[in-house]
Structures are given as structure tokens and as C-alpha cells.
Amino acid sequence: MTSKKREYEKDAVNLLRTSSEGVLSTISxxxxxxxxxxxxTYIADRDRSVIIYASDIAQHTINLKKDSKSCLTLFKxxxxxxxxxxxxxxxxxxxxxxxxNDIENTKSRFEDFLPESKKYxxxxxxxxxxxxxxxxxxxxxxxxxxxxxxxxxxQKEPKWSKNxxxxxxHMNEDHxxxxxxxxxxxxxxxDEKAEMFSLSIDGYYVRSKNKIxxxxxxxxxxxxxxxxxxxxxxxxxxxxxxx
Numbered sequence: 001m002t003s004k005k006r007e008y009e010k011d012a013v014n015l016l017r018t019s020s021e022g023v024l025s026t027i028s029x030x031x032x033x034x035x036x037x038x039x040x041t042y043i044a045d046r047d048r049s050v051i052i053y054a055s056d057i058a059q060h061t062i063n064l065k066k067d068s069k070s071c072l073t074l075f076k077x078x079x080x081x082x083x084x085x086x087x088x089x090x091x092x093x094x095x096x097x098x099x100x101n102d103i104e105n106t107k108s109r110f111e112d113f114l115p116e117s118k119k120y121x122x123x124x125x126x127x128x129x130x131x132x133x134x135x136x137x138x139x140x141x142x143x144x145x146x147x148x149x150x151x152x153x154x155q156k157e158p159k160w161s162k163n164x165x166x167x168x169x170h171m172n173e174d175h176x177x178x179x180x181x182x183x184x185x186x187x188x189x190x191d192e193k194a195e196m197f198s199l200s201i202d203g204y205y206v207r208s209k210n211k212i213x214x215x216x217x218x219x220x221x222x223x224x225x226x227x228x229x230x231x232x233x234x235x236x237x238x239x240x241x242x243x
Contacts, residue, residue, distance in 0.1 A: 004146075005146060005148065005149065008138050008140060008144065008146050008148060009138075009148055009149070009152070010216070011087065011138070011140050012089050012136060012138045012148060013048070013202050013216070014214070014216060015074055015076055015087055015088075015089060016044050016048060016050075016074065016089075016091075017044055017200065017202060017203070017205075017214040017216070018214050019074050019076070020041055020042060020043065020113065020114060021039065021040065021041050021042070022039075022040060022042060022072045022073055022074040022075070023037050023038070023039060023040075023072070023073045024037065024038055024039075024040045024052070024060050024070060024071075024072050024073075024095075025037045025070060025071045025072075025073070026038075026059075026060045026063035026064050026067070026069075026070050026095070027063055027066070027067040027069055027070075028063055029062055029063050029066050029067075030059075036059060036060065036063055038058070038059065038060045040052050040054070040060070040072070041053075041114055041117075042072065042131075043109065043110050043113045043114060044200065045106075045109070045130070045200075046157075046158055046161055046164075046199060046200050046201060047154075047155055047156050047157070047158065047200075047201055048133060048152065048153045048201070048202070049130050049131060049132055049133055049155045050072055050091060050130070050131040050133070051098075051106055051109075051110060051128055051129070051130055051131075052095070052128070052129050052131070053110060053114075053117050053120065053126055053127070053128055053129075054126065054127065054129055055120075055123070055125050055126050056125040056126075056127065057125060061127075061129075064095045064096075064129070068094040068095055068096050069094060070092075070093065070094065070095040070131060071090050071091060071092045071093070072090070072091045072131055073088065073089070073090045073091075074088060074089055074090075074091070075087065075088035075089075076088070084142075085141045085142055086141065087139070087140050087141065088139050089136060089137060089138045089139065090136070090137040091131060091133045091135075091136055091153075092133070092134055092135040092136070092137070093131050093132045093133040093134040093135070094131070094132050094134070095129050095130070095131045095132075096129060096130060096132065097127055097128070097129055098127070098128040098129065098130055102128075103128060106128050107121070107128070109198065110128070112197065112198060113198075113205075113212065130155070132154075132155050133150070133153040133154070133155070134150060134153075134154075135147065135150055136148040136150060136153050152201075152220055156201075156222065158201050158221070158222050158223070158227075159222060159223040159224065160199070160221070160222075160223060160224045160227050163224060164198075164199050167199065167224075167227065168196050168197065168198075168199065171196045171231070172195050172196055175231075175235070176192070176194075176195075177192075177242055177243070178231070178234070178235040178238070179194055179195065179196050179206060179215075180192050180194050180242070180243050181235070181238040181239070181241040181242045181243065182206075182215045182234055182235075182238050182241075183206050183208060183213060183215065184238070184241040184242075184243065185237075185238040185241040186213075186215055186216065187213050189208055189209075189213065190243055191208040191209060192243050193208075194206050194207065194208040194213075195207050195208075199227070201220045201221055201222060202216055202217060202220060202221075203215045203216040203217045203230075215234075217230040217234070218230070218233075
């Protein structure tokens with residue numbers, strides 16, 4: 001991967017991990033062959049697939065049940081006066097209903113990030129859907145345009161996922177100062193009480209002062225050793241940011 005593509009991928013992952021809303025396009029059933037766009041909220045899973053919580057009566061749900069081909073467009077409107085120079089990306093893939101054995105775990109993660117979704121759980125027509133990403137189009141502003149390598153965007157279950165809770169508990173109980181220094185280094189926020197609460201192949205999420213922040217790693221981590229090594233490397237790198 002070229003240095004330019006590596007930079008694009010890092011920025012794309014950051015947009016994926018720090019956003020929670022976008023425009024979902026599905027293939028219209030009512031107006032056959034035409035794309036249909038609608039606003040949705042989402043979370044990124046431990047890998048880079050995307051989870052939405054959708055009602056059976058929503059038009060995009062009706063569409064995807066007929067044809068799972070979908071794309072989700074994410075964007076960040078910068079303070080720059082020229083909105084055309086802002087960052088955005090389109091994730092292309094198939095949006096499919098989650099199998100029964102994935103629902104409880106996904107529900108818990110979804111509500112961690114979007115607690116307002118709890119009020120829909122008592123409605124029988126809401127279900128979780130996963131966008132299995134196949135292609136990624138990135139635009140980081142003028143001239144910063146590319147189709148990203150889709151290898152790291154394919155759905156994959158990290159080997160550390162079954163130990164996620166124990167990793168989080170260990171870090172919060174024994175390495176809280178490292179979490180705080182990473183938050184300070186990457187976001188300029190000083191909070192000794194910051195806590196890790198969720199992991200991903202690209203880093204981890206921290207709660208601080210009732211807000212969520214993403215702490216990114218330099219490389220993806222698919223097993224426990226890679227995750228541990230990334231945490232150790234970060235602790236050493238951010239030693240000067242300790243509170």
C-alpha cells in the first residue's frame with residue numbers, strides 16, 4: 001500500500017469510527033431500478049462492517065429485503081467554507097439481517113453507542129442489519145480521491161472478541177493512566193477518570209465526560225497479541241502525555 005493510500009485509509013477509518021449517521025441508498029422496489037436514499041444512524045462493529053437498526057416498515061428495509069445491494073455515504077462537514085472540500089466516503093456492499101445468534105451481542109454494543117435505540121427494542125418490527133462492505137470510495141477533499149483496498153474492510157471476527165470484556169476490565173483496573181495519556185495525546189483531553197468501554201480492530205473507544213472518543217492504532221489488530229502489542233507501543237509513545 002502506498003503512503004498516500006495508507007493516509008487515505010487512516011482518515012477513512014477515523015470517519016467510520018467517529019460518525020454515527022449517514023445516507024443509506026438501496027434499490028427501490030416501488031420505482032424499480034432507481035436508487036433510494038434515506039437518513040440512518042449506525043454503529044461500526046468490531047471489524048469495519050456497519051450495523052443499522054431498522055423498522056420493517058421503513059422504505060429502505062422493504063427495498064433491501066428484495067435486493068440487498070446497498071451503499072452508505074458518510075461525510076464530515078468541516079468548518080471550511082467550501083463544502084466540496086470536505087471528507088466523505090461511500091461503503092458499497094450487501095445489507096443483510098443479522099442471524100439470531102448475533103443479535104444479543106450486537107444489541108448490547110449498539111445500545112452502548114446509541115442508548116436512545118433502547119426505546120425501539122420493545123417494538124416488534126425493528127431488526128438489526130449488517131452492511132457487509134465490499135468496496136470503499138474515499139474523498140478526502142480536492143485531489144484526495146481513491147478506491148481503497150477492500151482487504152481490511154471485509155467482515156472478519158477478531159480472535160480477541162471473546163475476551164473483549166476481560167481486556168477492557170484489565171485496562172481500566174490496571175492501566176488507567178495509559179488510557180488517559182492516549183486520550184490526551186490524540187484528542188487533547190485531560191481526564192484521569194476516562195475509561196475504555198469497547199474495542200475494534202482499529203483501536204478502542206473511551207468514555208470521558210459523557211462523550212465517546214476513538215483511540216486509533218497504527219495497524220489493525222486481529223488477535224490478542226497484536227492488540228496487546230499495540231497497547232504497549234502506545235503506552236510508550238504517549239509517556240509524555242501522562243497526567
